[in-house]
Amino acid sequence: MTTVEGARTVVGAGLDRVEAPLKVTGSAPYPNDFSYPGMVHAALVGSTIAAGRIRRIDASAAQSAPGVLTVITHLTAPQLERGPMTLLGPSPPAPMQDDRILHYGQPVAVVVAASLEQARHAASLVRVEYEPTEALLDVEDPRAEILVDPWGLDTERGDVAAGFAAADAVVEGRYTTPDNTNNPLGLMATIASWHGDSLTVHDSTQWPHNVRNSLAAIFKIPESGIRVLAPYVGGGFGAGLRVWPHTVLTALAAREVRHPVKLVLTRPQMFTSVGHRPNSVQHIKIGVTAAGDLVAIEHRGISSVAMEDDDYEPVSLGSAVAYTCPNVLTRDRQARLNVPCPGSMRAPAEGQGNFALECAIDEAAHAVGMDPLEFRLRNYTEVHPVLGLPWSSKALRECYTRGAERFGWSRRTPETGSMRDGRWLIGYGMAGVSYPFYQVPCQARVSVRRDGSAFVRSAATDIGTGTYTVMTQLAAELLGLDIDRVRFDLGDSDMPYAPQAGGSGLTGALGNALHTACGNLVREFLEIVRDDEASPLRGAGPDDVTTGEGRLYRTDAPDRGESFTDILGRHGLEEISADGRSTPPEAQQLGKATAGAFAAKFVEVRIDPGLGLLRVTRAVSAVDGGRILNEKTAASQIVGGTVGGISQALFEETATDPGTGRIANATFGDYLVPVNADVPDMDVIFCGAPDPASALGTKGVGEIGLVGVAAAIGNAIHHATGRRLRSLPFTIDQLL
Structure with a gap:
């Protein structure tokens, strides 16, 4: 089965959200309603x-x-x-x-x-x-019980000690990230x-x-x-x-x-x-040659977990696959504390770990006198460093080059403190970003009714990521229907099984299930007319037909076809339904490593050194998210994630009183988040091509928007001031 090309293609178009009228009129029924x-x-x-x-x-x-x-x-x-x-x-x-x-x-x-x-x-x-x-409240309290690699995700390759011995320069530092609290408005x-x-x-x-x-x-x-x-x-953000x-x-x-x-x-x-992003203390050490080649990376992290909980965020794990480096060790530990149960918060693990890694990479580039972008490109890896397999797709190099061009990275002067605008110090910073592949089984059901409309459903949720819209678009394209002839429902456990909206995995899992369901539905229609002498589709198979304008027709003879409505009416049927399932691809089957999203983040900061004022004034995100089903909702995800990254870098910190364990800033009056005046000009570029590991070619963009923003801001601060800040959030006292 193929779908109509050209003007009839609706996937990829930046369509408005189909549920927007209900939301803006206050008619959308939330649980509290x-x-x-x-x-x-x-x-x-x-x-x-x-x-x-x-x-x-x-x-x-x-x-x-x-x-x-x-x-x-x-x-x-x-x-x-x-x-x-x-x-x-x-x-x-x-x-x-x-x-x-x-x-x-x-x-x-x-x-x-x-x-x-x-x-x-x-x-x-x-x-x-x-x-x-x-109470035990500090991850570095020696009395705390330490969990050692509870899920078996620690990695080691090569000889890290020998790598550091062979390095011409070694940089190391201690990075800390605080508890952050998921705070959806509702x-x-x-x-x-x-x-x-x-x-x-x-x-x-x-x-x-x-x-x-x-x-x-x-x-x-x-x-x-x-x-x-x-x-x-x-909003949920993982809560x-x-x-x-x-x-x-x-x-x-x-x-x-x-x-x-x-x-x-x-x-x-x-x-x-309802959970929170656990705090972390990370020690990272990087060895590099004078020519700018990475020879050793050691990344150790410890984060908090509740006394009787098992939530786990391996903050160091991303360092194992980020760059070409022969000697890498990652270790993650957890300290049991008297804190509420942690949980996922947008870009879990990578949101903390990337901050330490990408700041340290920037410091390594500075140590050997190399431009941070050039340094990352020199140590670029085309293969999965642990599996030794090529990625199913990876356009990070394109993200680097196109993002740098859009941002104007070439205007950056290398010396710290060398760019000014009156009293303001100007800094340019960047970060390389990846987010792991995540996809799990999913199911969907699709029906076409005698009036020519389609009804699609799955027990997924839409937390603002655009699931309602992109699945409506996808069903419309696969069935050759107008958008307004497709209804997509979700959020009901009586519907076919769907995994969580999180981990940048729902669009791929649900989209692939829907793709299969629509294919199965076409087969059901063809089975009905297989021996129907009145049908021009008699004897046709799925590979022989195309969908378009509410009908099925022979690909090699567009005038030989008929509408779904005609088939249903002639056979006395009110509707036909079909189910679809998706299962995640495996690297061994592909001969490739399944790839998540990649991105390059560029930011400009302005700092008043006398007052310690910091402003993020520009941000460019170049993202390889595979096939983009809706440019508008996908770009919205990156913009929202960027604001979340700015929030992580400059504002958010859940403050726990060390004497009582009471959260001291548990209101919107005290827990700081960005407002409109804190949000800079933002630009989003999508790079790369559809990922062949997926029937749809998607990779997900929900998490990748936040990752790397804090590191890019930290690196921009260093460029502007010469100060290397290693503790989030960046506050006025650190800049004075």
Whole structure:
């Protein structure tokens, strides 16, 4: 089956979002917007210590408060199973199972009342006496339990010690990144409603099937008895990838009071309840020859993990495959601390690790007097350094050259502090970027109806990445229909299985499943008319036909065809449906290493040395994302990621009080993020070609937008001032 070329091609076009009218009119139904007859409200009570035990909990005042239906504590909660192993690792521990306190803000009670105001008031009346112990809060605390390479991802090749011995220059440094908190504008919410032994859940999730599977295991009920709905989620940035305690407690509360229950987290609870980017301390050492050849890289990182959690972000892993270098060692460790469970936040692991690597690469180039761009091109690798296989596709060299040209890198003078505009010091910085390939199995279903419209569905979610739009475009192109004749639905666990919206893997997985489903649907139509004497398609096979203008026709004879509508009508059918599955390619089958996205980031900064003011004034991102299904939504992802990278570099830091473990800036008034005045002129270029490892040729662009921005800013600061800053975020005191 082929599709119509030329004007009929809609994939790649920068179409507006198909769901935009619903969003801008306030009609899009987010989890918090749903309601049920008899629905009541829940509020959480969080621990005010970071470590210890509950000595006594008194809920009597809360229980007798107006409107209260119940107060659940560890004394009254049933024993719950821990959720299952997932594609992203183990589930967080089940909540309120004993008297132990493992982090500040840990739920110790949930109050259910007729109204939200009554629930929150009653929650304030719960009295808890604690037996505190000293909390572990520092990843370098020698008392902390250290997990050594828990997922077996450490790497080593060559002889690193010999490489450093042979180097003409060695640079090394200690880099730190703080906790960052996922802060979507919309508060995370859950509504749970039981109907006998069946459960319906509306949840701010990026993965409906994970919520269904987890709740089934936790409450020991069949998965078929649970339906999870998330047609609109809003931002998530990774916060919706795990099944958090508040979701479990909402379902528990609804079962206890026999009413539908809604629970909406407060902004401070968002800092303790739905994950965060774990902080890291990284030591990196690079050896280089006088000619500018890398001979050794050693990258060691340690990051935080909760006391009874297993989330893992190997921050050093990207250094193993970034450059041609014969001797490389990467090591990752985790320290168990009294902190809330971490979780993915946009560009997990690479967001931290790339900062250290690319700043150190810049320093190595400076040590041998080489332009940072030239140094990266000299050490460019055309093959996967660990597997020894060529990449399935890699246009990073093109990203470097086109990005540098668009940015005007040639105007950069090499000496630090040599570019000025009045009192402002000007710095140019860059970073090379990659993000790992990620794709997992996915399913989709497509139907064509007698009115000539198509209905496509899969249990994916759209967190602003454009899934609604690009899948509508793709189905329209594959079936030869106009955009307005295609409806795509998602966010329902009763639909065919889909993985999480995260890791830059959903578009490829879902798109390939949809590609297969549309091909199967064409086969179904051809099977119907195989022996139909009235059909000009009689006896045609999938390779003999093309789709276009709502019809199937013979590729070698465009006048010999008929519409989907005609076929359905003549055979008395209302619709025909077909399913499709996708499975990820394997390097061994391809003879190549599956490639994720690559990019080159260039930034300009201006610094007032007297005041320590720092402004990012320009940013160029040149990105190899494979085939781009929608230039507008893809560019929007890169722009949003760039703003997130600026935020990581200059603003975001979740501040934990070292004495109590309390998060000291858990409001939008204190947790800083960029505003419009902080966002510079941004340019996005897409490079490369479709990746042959995928039927669609996509590689994903959701994560790559953030990676490298912090490093490029740090390198630009060094160019402007001569100061090498190694601790995020970059603050005024570091520049004075």
